[in-house]
Every structure is written in structure tokens, then in C-alpha cells.
Amino acid sequence: DAGITQSPRHKVTETGTPVTLRCHQTENHRYMYWYRQDPGHGLRLIHYSYGVKDTDKGEVSDGYSVSRSKTEDFLLTLESATSSQTSVYFCAISFRLNTEAFFGQGTRLTVV
Amino acid sequence: DQQVKQNSPSLSVQEGRISILNCDYTNSMFDYFLWYKKYPAEGPTFLISISSIKDKNEDGRFTVFLNKSAKHLSLHIVPSQPGDSAVYFCAASARDSGTYKYIFGTGTRLKVLA
Numbered sequence: 460d461a462g463i464t465q466s467p468r469h470k471v472t473e474t475g476t477p478v479t480l481r482c483h484q485t486e487n488h489r490y491m492y493w494y495r496q497d498p499g500h501g502l503r504l505i506h507y508s509y510g511v512k513d514t515d516k517g518e519v520s521d522g523y524s525v526s527r528s529k530t531e532d533f534l535l536t537l538e539s540a541t542s543s544q545t546s547v548y549f550c551a552i553s554f555r556l557n558t559e560a561f562f563g564q565g566t567r568l569t570v571v
Numbered sequence: 572d573q574q575v576k577q578n579s580p581s582l583s584v585q586e587g588r589i590s591i592l593n594c595d596y597t598n599s600m601f602d603y604f605l606w607y608k609k610y611p612a613e614g615p616t617f618l619i620s621i622s623s624i625k626d627k628n629e630d631g632r633f634t635v636f637l638n639k640s641a642k643h644l645s646l647h648i649v650p651s652q653p654g655d656s657a658v659y660f661c662a663a664s665a666r667d668s669g670t671y672k673y674i675f676g677t678g679t680r681l682k683v684l685a
Contacts, residue, residue: 463614492673501577501660501677502615509671550613551673555628557603557622557664560673562614 461562462486465550469570478537480566482550485532490553491533493517495546502549506545508533509538540570574598575663577676590648591678594661597642601663605673606635606646609658613648618659619646651683 462485469533472478494517495506504517506525515524522544524536537544547567553560576595584590592606602623607615621628621635621644628635634647648655658678664671 490671494675499677502662502675504672505676507672515672520676541649553673558661559605559620561608561617565615566613 463550463552463561465548465563465566467566468564469567472540474541474570475539477536478518478540478568480535480548480550482533482535482552482563484533484552486552486554486561487530487552487555489528489530490554490555490556490560492553494534494549494551495519495544496565498548505535505548506518536558537568540568542570544568545570572622573677574601575661575674576674577661577679579679581680581682582681583650585683586653587650590646590651590655590681592646592648592659592661592681593644594637594644595642596644596663598665598674599642600665601674603664604635604637604644605662606633607649607660607662607666609660609678610657613654615660617640650682651681653658653683653685656681 464483466481491509496501503519508514508527524535549565550563551560584682590610606618609615617634637644658680660678662675
């Protein structure tokens with residue numbers, strides 16, 4: 460299994476609070492991604508990174524920000540959590556162009 | 572605007588028969604396609620991929636077919652086994668302004684009946 464760790468694995472938070480999810484990899488892969496999975500929507504790309512300090516928006520980036528200060532860590536921040544951000548969040552990594560991406564175990568976030 | 576579409580939310584197949592999962596895409600810049608399998612409470616796991624320069628790739632019981640003119644790909648599982656019951660996602664990759672990203676479909680839930 461690819462060395463990807465997501466933390467926390469489960470979190471319940473209140474509307475309006477900031478939340479940070481962490482993705483840590485031990486594979487030294489260049490590319491990292493954050494997805495959310497929702498019923499009827501599949502996996503939707505939130506943000507991705509193509510190197511340290513190099514990030515870009517995905518399909519559903521509103522309300523989210525990311526940072527990558529080290530190769531191994533990619534942080535996803537919900538600046539002010541809303542109930543619509545209740546979801547399962549997956550981090551993924553890939554080594555180079557046209558290869559598969561490997562996924563973490565996911566973080567289940569509930570915003571109440 | 573959904574760039575990768577899986578129009579069948581679910582599929583049931585008898586054990587031993589063929590499972591065919593379909594996927595359509597709209598972006599002609601996609602040049603690499605993947606299938607993932609996902610069990611409940613786990614992350615998606617990579618199954619098989621195909622480059623746009625090929626029209627078929629085979630790995631054991633799994634074969635992916637790509638029809639570029641129709642912007643369509645399919646995953647064939649033969650023979651289907653109960654352990655294949657999972658949600659299957661197709662994904663496409665394209666270079667975009669010097670970087671690249673994977674876009675996923677909405678998934679098809681496969682149930683293999685014993």
C-alpha cells in the first residue's frame with residue numbers, strides 16, 4: 460500500500476468553525492490531490508498540488524484552501540465550515556504523468 | 572458540467588457472467604483513463620488504466636476498452652465474482668496549463684449475485 464495517512468479519520472465540527480485536514484505521504488510523490496465524495500456526485504476534485512508551494516483549484520474549490528510547505532504534507536482547510544461541506548474527504552498522490560493515483564483511507568467530516 | 576459520466580448508477584450480475592461498466596467523457600484533451608474500485612469505508616483502489624494511444628488493455632479478469640471517436644470507455648470483468656461487488660469509478664486525466672489532474676465519474680455500484 461502507498462504510504463498515505465489522512466488525519467483525523469473522523470471529525471464532527473460546528474458551523475462557522477475552521478477545520479484543517481491533513482494528508483501525509485512517505486512516497487515522495489510530486490502530485491497531491493484533495494477530493495470529496497458525496498452520493499450522486501462521485502469523487503470531485505477540490506484542490507491539487509504539483510509541487511511544494513504549487514497548488515491550483517479543482518472543480519469544487521469554493522470555501523476551501525490548501526497549503527503545501529513540504530513535499531510530504533498537503534493540508535486542506537475549510538475556512539468557515541458549512542453543513543454543505545459534510546462529506547468524506549480523500550487525499551490522493553501520484554508520481555508522474557499518466558500513472559495511477561493512490562488514495563488515502565478518507566476523512567469523514569460532519570458539520571453540525 | 573460533468574466531463575466524465577457514468578450513466579448507470581447500479582448493475583447486478585450473476586456470478587460467473589460478464590460485468591460491463593460504461594463511461595463517457597466530453598473533454599477531447601483527456602489522454603489517460605483509469606478505473607478504480609471502492610469498498611465501503613475504504614479509499615478507492617486502482618484497478619486498470621489505458622492510454623489514449625491504445626484501444627484495449629487487459630489484466631487478468633479485467634479488460635478496458637477505449638473508443639476515442641465515441642469518447643467512450645468500458646470495463647469488462649470476466650468472470651464476475653462476489654468479491655467484485657463494489658462501486659467502480661472511471662477517471663480521466665488531462666494536462667492543463669502544465670499540470671495535470673484526474674476527473675472522476677459518479678460511480679457505478681456493481682453487485683455480483685452468488
